[in-house]
Amino acid sequence: MGTDEVQDEIPFLDFSGEVLDDFTDERWREMCGQVRDALETHGFFVMYHDKIPKSLREDMFKAMNALFDLPEETKSKYASSKPYRSYMGESPAVPLHQSFGIDNEPGIDVDTTAQAFTNLMWPQGNPSFCETLKSVTSKMLELNYTILKMVFESFGTGKLYVPHIQGSIALFRLMKYKVPPNNEAAVGLIPHTDKNVLSILCENNVQGLEILNKDGVYVPVGVPDNASVVIVGDTLKAWSNGRLKAPKHRVMMSGNKERYSFGSFSMPKEGVATEVPNELVDDDHPLVYRPFKFSEFMAYFVNNISDDALEIYAGI
Ligand SMILES: O=C(O)CCC(=O)C(=O)O
Ligand SMILES: [Fe+2]
DSSP: OOHHHHHHTSOEEEOOTTTTTOTTSHHHHHHHHHHHHHHHHTSEEEEEOSSSOHHHHHHHHHHHHHHHTSOHHHHTTOOOSSTTTSOBOOOSSSTTEEEEEEOOOTTOOHHHHHHHHHHHHOTTOOHHHHHHHHHHHHHHHHHHHHHHHHHHHHTTOGGGHHHHHHTEEEEEEEEEEOOOGGGOOEEEEEEEOOOSSEEEEEEOSOOOEEEEOTTSOEEEOOOOTTEEEEEEOHHHHHHTTTOSOOOOEEEEEOSSSOEEEEEEEEEEOTTOEEOOOGGGOBTTBOOOBOOEEHHHHHHHHHHSOOTTHHHHHHBO
């Protein structure tokens, strides 16, 4: 398969203009159908939108640069017993990758969390970092939940959207990938499916994300600077009774530029069960996943890492 054919497989959806603002509009309903098509066929799409202005993205990548340049000792102060929350420094499995995962404790808003994170990293204060983080976190969260609304409406389960969001949190992750040594391409992040519900990511124009297609080929997915990539996680795949794909993806690094990405990862709150809605079960689509709690699935996964973790854990 040639590079052009592979590029043709990447679904691009245009959400620029007002489309995300008027949920009663005809165009909105049309876009809900396109979102569902893309997620059923590919499990991801690249979306153009104007929710995060260019200047804010640039400020965010500058802020991330300053954050990851802090001494290891400072970055390591951000610690948590929950998976994917702490500062994760370089490790033998992913020597080019560092990340932070910032989440909101129940009842604590995005702004308070951003302020507490900033104070920990810069005890003397860093108001511009804090404002940028607050703004990007809340815009990415809104985008994540808006795409979920489109998914729910596209399946005729719009009435389940509000209870779903009431039972959700979103982790905001900041990631850095170093330049690979000796000019050789190297793995930045090992192949995986996201375990959460829905992920939405932006990158600093240093390409590296690759998504496995149905022919078993990793397709490089560039995310333009007026766009984000939306990826279905295992939990949404399960909710949809297996209709949506949760694509395997990885990050490959090459060239001489550092890569930065940030994203919003929505997931069920502690104790909330994911269950296939009745509307998605019929003779042609018998129930394929039992109800499960995300935290219990994660606990299972970290002890039994496998590509088929969802099928083994929750498959019927
Ligand atoms: O950095 C990226 O573009 C991808 C990150 C990713 O796949 C993840 O954090 O799950
Ligand atoms: Fe991922």
